[in-house]
Amino acid sequence: MFTMEESALLGxxxxxxxxxxxxxxxxxxxxxxxxxxxxxxxxxxxPRSSNASAYTGSA
Structure with missing residues (x-):
């Protein structure tokens, strides 16, 4: 089938x-x-700092 050298090369x-x-x-x-x-x-x-009040609930 394959020689050892060919098998090693294929691997x-x-x-x-x-x-x-x-x-x-x-x-x-x-x-x-x-x-x-x-x-x-x-x-x-x-969230950006300009929209922080919308996320924290503060006005």
Missing amino acids: RMLRVVGLALLLVILGGSCYAGAHWLHRHRGMVAA
Whole structure:
């Protein structure tokens, strides 16, 4: 079937391809998360100091 040398090379290539795929998925997830946060910044942002009275109940 495969020699030991070919088997070792195949294993190394599969590790490199797997690592590259993992990095692409991780990078894409980070990009998607940053893009989502940028688009929905108003919904997740903390209240500003000018609107603080509306959140604290003071007039």
